[in-house]
């Protein structure tokens with residue numbers, strides 16, 4: 001950690017907050033993390049898919065080998081309708097192994113957060129605080145001051161809001177915009193929910209080896225099943241009667257109600273495993289609304305900036321949420337690091353802080369580099385969910401007859417590959433290029449091995 005006066009306060013220690021900790025620590029930028037839960041390792045939640053763009057930067061952070069040990073490669077998604085009729089298969093999610101030399105991987109949220117937390121340098125651990133629910137943020141002439149519900153307070157230069165879809169930092173940004181009569185005003189409720197998702201994790205069963213993936217599609221409801229090493233996760237997407245901007249918390253009775261409505265439907269061919277079978281053998285489950293949208297303004301002045309689900313929310317059908325969150329971290333820390341290094345070099349003072357204008361420019365450059373790709377990704381995820389739940393006859397027709405055509409998948413895979421290739425990597429870290437395939441990354445890494453300059 002550099003002896004700088006520039007200190008970043010990260011609100012939220014979920015997967016994106018922990019990724020910030022790695023990136024800031026590698027850049028030598030002082031930081032603290034404030035997390036409301038009692039642990040950084042999350043023992044709940046659905047599994048996550050890691051795709052090549054995030055695996056590449058996790059490799060730069062030196063975490064890929066460890067993550068590979070606790071994750072399984074995914075290759076083919078098999079698809080059928082609710083009556084068991086095959087709809088064909090596709091590469092997950094249009095991610096062609098040959099393009100980037102890697103299969104996507106399925107990992108439990110527990111293992112992901114465990115690796116992210118336990119691999120942090122020991123000298124940074126005192127900067128990570130649990131049981132700190134942020135309840136107030138004020139901007140000062142020198143930076144920001146944060147208060148938590150237990151009465152403790154923290155001072156810093158900027159705040160990164162990595163505090164999820166219902167972000168407190170985002171609410172505070174809106175209040176500051178209102179107080180200052182600023183045109184940079186976000187909506188009060190930026191995310192629309194059209195679907196809810198019941199997820200459940202249950203013990204691995206015979207006949208579903210790690211990496212097996214099944215989807216079922218049909219009117220109003222779609223399912224996904226991912227087999228990991230020890231457990232299998234199912235996600236059931238149900239379309240709501242009416243889309244809503246309101247937050248909703250569901251109870252176990254609501255979960256049981258959904259299973260009552262749809263429990264007879266198969267997750268795999270031949271009724272071998274139904275939704276009810278999987279739910280009844282669950283280790284954990286949850287029912288959540290699937291918010292969708294991209295926040296209009298990602299930063300406030302030179303003080304507050306959003307990353308991950310706080311800035312954008314995707315339906316999980318394409319596994320895009322965390323994968324985009326970590327790329328936010330890359331783009332944001334690249335920009336901040338540039339300004340911190342420039343301030344240090346100009347003044348020959350390791351404690352120098354960037355000027356306000358430089359931080360504003362860094363935040364704007366970060367947002368500009370991410371927005372377009374994130375909006376595209378969000379639309380794609382929403383379309384995938386709409387198509388799988390046969391939202392109208394056109395989508396049903398495309399899903400049943402067009403999407404499984406090899407030529408269509410090849411075309412879409414190439415488009416997806418060009419989006420992936422545009423994802424940035426850390427520009428201040430060298431790397432072994434482990435993920436090299438037939439599509440060149442548009443952000444070449446400086447190679448330790450000297451293969452690419």
Ligand SMILES: Cc1cc2nc3c(=O)[nH]c(=O)nc-3n(C[C@H](O)[C@H](O)[C@H](O)COP(=O)(O)OP(=O)(O)OC[C@H]3O[C@@H](n4cnc5c(N)ncnc54)[C@H](O)[C@@H]3O)c2cc1C
Pocket residue numbers: 011012013014015016017034035036037046047048049050132133134135162163164165167168197199235288307308309310316318319320321322323324325
């Ligand atoms: C069913 C399901 C399946 C998914 N599958 C995938 C997938 O396959 N691939 C993928 O990439 N993504 C997937 N996602 C999305 C992924 O889970 C999210 O995008 C990811 O968790 C976002 O990380 P985050 O750190 O931004 O937010 P979160 O994970 O929500 O973490 C935010 C953190 O901030 C803390 N916090 C909140 N408020 C405060 C406060 N006031 N003070 C202090 N701390 C606070 C919270 O406790 C939490 O730890 C899925 C989501 C769902 C619901």
